[in-house]
Amino acid sequence: MQIDKLLDDIQKRDKRTIARALSLVESEHPITETLLDRIHQFTGNAYRIGITGPPGAGKSTLTNQLAKYLRKLGKTIAIIAVDPTSPFTGGALLGDRVRMTDAGNMEGVFIRSMATRGSLGGLSKKAIDAADVFDAAGFDYIIYETVGVGQSELDIAKAADTTAVVLVPESGDAVQAMKAGLMEIADFYIVNKADRPGSEQAVSAVKTILMLRAHDEHSWMPDVVKTVAHENKGIDLVYKELQRHEAHLKSNRQFSLRRENRAKERIREIVFSKIVSEIWEKSGEQVLATSLKKAIDGESSPYNIADEIIQNYKSSLKEVNND
Numbered sequence: 191m192q193i194d195k196l197l198d199d200i201q202k203r204d205k206r207t208i209a210r211a212l213s214l215v216e217s218e219h220p221i222t223e224t225l226l227d228r229i230h231q232f233t234g235n236a237y238r239i240g241i242t243g244p245p246g247a248g249k250s251t252l253t254n255q256l257a258k259y260l261r262k263l264g265k266t267i268a269i270i271a272v273d274p275t276s277p278f279t280g281g282a283l284l285g286d287r288v289r290m291t292d293a294g295n296m297e298g299v300f301i302r303s304m305a306t307r308g309s310l311g312g313l314s315k316k317a318i319d320a321a322d323v324f325d326a327a328g329f330d331y332i333i334y335e336t337v338g339v340g341q342s343e344l345d346i347a348k349a350a351d352t353t354a355v356v357l358v359p360e361s362g363d364a365v366q367a368m369k370a371g372l373m374e375i376a377d378f379y380i381v382n383k384a385d386r387p388g389s390e391q392a393v394s395a396v397k398t399i400l401m402l403r404a405h406d407e408h409s410w411m412p413d414v415v416k417t418v419a420h421e422n423k424g425i426d427l428v429y430k431e432l433q434r435h436e437a438h439l440k441s442n443r444q445f446s447l448r449r450e451n452r453a454k455e456r457i458r459e460i461v462f463s464k465i466v467s468e469i470w471e472k473s474g475e476q477v478l479a480t481s482l483k484k485a486i487d488g489e490s491s492p493y494n495i496a497d498e499i500i501q502n503y504k505s506s507l508k509e510v511n512n513d
């Protein structure tokens with residue numbers, strides 16, 4: 191594979207090449223690491239937005255409208271939709287979910303869905319890697335759409351510069367969101383489906399929760415924006431709040447701090463996953479082949495066996511060094 195050509199064409203924002211690079215990332219092709227290495231120097235320019243919230247809140251509809259809004263301002267937008275299709279619901283539950291074909295047909299907008307199905311925790315890593323491809327390709331904005339239910343979805347939201355949490359007027363949504371940890375990651379809130387009754391109460395509920403949080407005059411105070419996404423209402427307010435947050439971040443050290451933390455977290459995750467897969471490959475399966483039965487029979491415990499796997503791995507390292 192011609193990595194230089196790939197790199198070149200990514201930077202030319204060639205759609206087919208980008209799609210190909212994203213497939214490499216998603217399938218964890220061995221060349222991915224080299225690719226990400228090489229594109230890193232061209233990243234850091236895109237502004238990353240996270241749109242998260244409960245299933246069916248209107249995240250895709252909103253993302254679609256926001257992309258069109260940004261496009262009108264002359265911006266280019268890449269969307270990474272983390273697809274909640276799980277082997278359990280098979281998507282049937284979310285029968286009416288919006289496919290973002292609308293904005294997807296526009297020049298300067300690129301949409302990529304990443305499936306949750308069959309991905310064991312590596313999803314946030316893949317989504318972040320995919321964002322790097324878009325970043326290197328020179329997109330102005332990268333939007334992650336995730337369902338705010340699982341840890342890896344929260345991780346993706348944390349990988350954004352600004353994260354908006356989308357709620358709907360139905361009573362209790364704000365409380366549910368708070369329980370799910372969504373309140374901590376939100377830089378601002380969107381109460382979508384404001385055409386339905388109770389939107390004003392929902393806005394007040396979120397504001398009340400926000401007031402309870404510790405804050406001073408210098409800290410960021412998230413706003414709560416009302417939208418009717420399918421009617422394209424309130425998108426200007428979403429954009430305004432995005433800009434207000436970006437300006438806030440950039441007016442002090444928070445912006446670089448956020449990115450520093452993000453880099454740190456990412457490096458930590460890479461180290462974790464590399465170490466885990468190395469130990470597992472060199473020792474895990476081998477030890478399990480002889481010891482798993484002991485755990486099942488009660489002769490040993492999972493902790494014992496885990497220690498055995500690590501010890502076995504360390505011994506194999508010594509053997510290599512002594513050779």
Ligand SMILES: Nc1nc2c(ncn2[C@@H]2O[C@H](COP(=O)(O)OP(=O)(O)OP(=O)(O)O)[C@@H](O)[C@H]2O)c(=O)[nH]1
Pocket residue numbers: 244245246247248249250251252274284286287288289337382383384385386417418419420421
């Ligand atoms: N009444 C009303 N319906 C809306 C609004 N925004 C979106 N919808 C509808 O809500 C349904 C779900 O919208 P989606 O955009 O797919 O929601 P989502 O949050 O992306 O859903 P998942 O990705 O499946 O979690 C669709 O039928 C939309 O047309 C709104 O402001 N008002």
Ligand SMILES: [Mg+2]
Pocket residue numbers: 249250251287288335
């Ligand atoms: Mg969606």
